[in-house]
Amino acid sequence: MxxxxxxxxxxxxxxxxxxxxxxxxxxxxxxxxxxxxxxxxxPPSFVEETIAASMHKLSMYPSTKGALEFRQVISDWLKNRFILKDIDANTQVLPANGTREALFAFAQATIDRENHPLILIPNPFYQIYEGAALLSGARLHFLNCNEATGFLTDFSSVTAEVWDACQLIYICSPGNPSGAVLGMTALQELINLADRHNFIIASDECYSEIYYNENNPPTGLLEACAKMQRNDYARCIVFHSLSKRSNLPGLRSGFIAGDANIIASFLRYRTYHGCAMSLITQSASIAAWSDEVxxxxxxxxxxxxxxxxxxxxxxxxxxxxxxxxxxxxxxxxxxxxxxxxxxxxxxxxxxxxxxxxxxxxxxxxxxxxxxxxxxxxxxxxxxxxxxxxxxxxxxxxxxxx
Ligand SMILES: Cc1ncc(COP(=O)(O)O)c(C=O)c1O
CATH class of the missing domain: 3.90.1150.10 (Aspartate Aminotransferase, domain 1)
Structure with missing residues (x-):
């Protein structure tokens, strides 16, 4: 073993x-x-109805890349929600069977084992980040989130040596367990660090749609990129899910979006990994992402x-x-x-x-x-x-x- x-x-x-x-x-x-x-x-009844009406799709293999219609709906949703100029449905979006599997698989696909890799994760944290890091062959560096840091990852506390060894950082905003949200300034600080030290940011945003103040939705990593006119989203990948947003944890539906080069390599990995999203799930997801009520x-x-x-x-x-x-x-x-x-x-x-x-x-x-x-x-x-x-x-x- x-x-x-x-x-x-x-x-x-x-x-x-x-x-x-x-x-x-x-x-x-x-x-x-x-x-x-x-x-x-x-769960929304219209999603259940869409599933019932899509049963004929059981007889078709889905592609790992997902149907263009699915990716286009995601791209439209992202543009609207995070005020993006553009995000290309063809090269910058992929389906995921819930964020959990994608967060795990992401480290396996991105980590270069030859170079003493280091993965940074918040502490406390969603346990998958750690398991993903351990099985990818990377070492872990924890960023303690406590009352003193506002329960957020404090990037300024990390040394240049750690950033140099870092190949990947998982951030979780809104956070599990604290619900704390990384603001625009912190996200932009992290993006600048990623450019300087050449690492990838995996931003787990699966709670982004469950927020307290209707007039103040959480900022996202792609939004921070767009504000910096970084429309290629270089080194940045976000993970979203219908589990919390639409009460569909059993559907296993989410997506990954961002840097086209990373997405292309991840798609290559996923083709072999065998995690194509069922066409029935894609139809149900299209319905769910298209409704905000x-x-x-x-x-x-x-x-x-x-x-x-x-x-x-x-x-x-x-x-x-x-x-x-x-x-x-x-x-x-x-x-x-x-x-x-x-x-x-x-x-x-x-x-x-x-x-x-x-x-x-x-x-x-x-x-x-x-x-x-x-x-x-x-x-x-x-x-x-x-x-x-x-x-x-x-x-x-x-x-x-
Ligand atoms: C922070 C965080 N990320 C990801 C997930 C995985 O969610 P799903 O795979 O249902 O999208 C969870 C689930 O509880 C979570 O708390």
Whole structure:
């Protein structure tokens, strides 16, 4: 077997299962999960109808590059959403079966193993970046995101030697778990660094459409390029998904867009990798990317749930409603229940609610795991379940004081 498989860490949800395995939660309380970031709002019915009407496409092999109609819809969506002058559907866009597989595959295709490669990732982070780096043969360099950095990657803290060794950086904006958003200035700073030190930026923007302020959508990497008149998007690739935007995690649909040279090499890799998107999924995706009404309604529900949490728990916990995403990333020490693992165990044991201990999403770097003492609460359940979960968390805190 590939020895690098042994380097992979236990996935956070396996660690959570082990942590909770001996506990029998109260039977009279129904379980509420705030641990997994799986969207639970209903998918748009017109997408389901499109799938039903596309069944005849089962008999056709899709191409890895995807149908031009699919790529054109994506190109139009990107131009409109990120104020781009142009993005060529033929050379600058590819389908992905969700961002997860594309984020993973991207490191395998881009890393040059001969040159002691280094991949930079935020810490805490979406676990795929690390697995992708380890299996690509690269070393990892973590960028700690904590209260002092506004939970953002601080590019100014990285030395020139690290940038020189860096072949690829994953950024996540809006961030999982914090929901913090990298602004235009930070993105442009990173683009300038990429030019100077010759590395690729992989920008995971799968939460870009779940934002709190309707008048302030998160900035994207391609938008930052366009502002700099860099219309070839050199060294920049973005990853987007329908999973969160349109509540379609089971559809497995996303896309990759940016630098045409990188896209061409990645397409070559993907042709052998065998990850063409089914034509049925492409039709459903065209329908979903062409409509914003359902996305706006989706945002309203998350907004409502954040406000409910704030109302119920604002006095007991340091809650900050994030700029975007659907997670609350909460320093749990002031609750007085214990650290992130103890809090998560007690919450399950007393209230049958699951949350994720923040340390499982981070790694020890510079003598600290920035996830420690934080918990991640995914507000994905229904509005009523979220209200109930907030009440139960309040009870746990009250019973411990
Ligand atoms: C930061 C981040 N990136 C990517 C993904 C993968 O999403 P999908 O593969 O459904 O597009 C997730 C899923 O939770 C995520 O949190």
């Amino acid at each position: 590939n020895r690098d498989l042994d380097k992979l860490h236990q996935y956070p949800f396996e660690r959570l299962s082990s942590l909770l395995s001996e506990i029998v939660p109260p039977k009279e309380l129904a379980h509420i999960s705030l641990s997994v970031g799986e969207p639970k709002h209903s 359902h996305v706006k309604k989706n945002r309203e529900k998350y907004r409502q749930k954040f406000q409910i949490f704030q109302q119920i728990l604002g006095d007991s916990l340091p809650l900050n409603i994030p700029d975007a995403g659907f997670y609350l990333w909460v320093n749990i020490l002031p609750a007085g229940v214990g650290n992130d693992e103890i809090f998560s165990r007690e919450l399950f044991s007393q209230q049958n609610v699951t949350v994720l201990p923040g340390r499982y999403l981070g790694r020890l770097s510079n003598n600290s795991n920035p996830g420690e003492n934080y918990v991640r609460m995914a507000l994905v359940a229904t509005v009523e379940e979220c209200r109930e979960a907030a009440e139960r968390i309040k009870q746990l805190i009250a019973s411990s004081s």
